[in-house]
Amino acid sequence: MANTAQSKKRARQIERRTDVNKARRSRIRTFLRKVEEAIASGDAEAARTALQNAQPELMRGVTRGVVHKNTAARKMSRLSARVKALSAA
Template identity: 75%
Template sequence: MANSPQSKKRAKQNEARYAINKARRSRIRTYLRKVEEAIASGDQDAAAAALKSAQPELMRGVTKGVMHKNTASRKVSRLASRVKALA
């Protein structure tokens, strides 16, 4: 349990940061799910549009420290190849 004023402040900051990061992760997953659903439906135009909107969201997660750069790049690459395969 936090005792010193500094550790109390850090605990409070950690809770706030956790909530923000959780919301960001959830938002990214939503965008990824939209791409997955568009791919599953077989609609290439919708899938390409969904991917185009998901890409900046993934990279924003990288700049905010929610995920690693290589992880986001890998996800974008795999989704892009799956969208391209629909053609």
């Protein structure tokens, strides 16, 4: 348990940051899920649109420090490949 005033304040700040980061991570997952659902439905145009909407959201997560840069790049790469394969088929 926090003893000093500084550690108590840090604990409060961490608690607030955790809530904010949790909301950001949830928002990113929602956008990614929409892409996944569009791919699963087989709608190439909807998948492309969902991917274009998800990309800035994912990159914003990188900027905010919620997601690692390489993780975001990997997710975008894999989703892009799947959307491209869907529109080619």
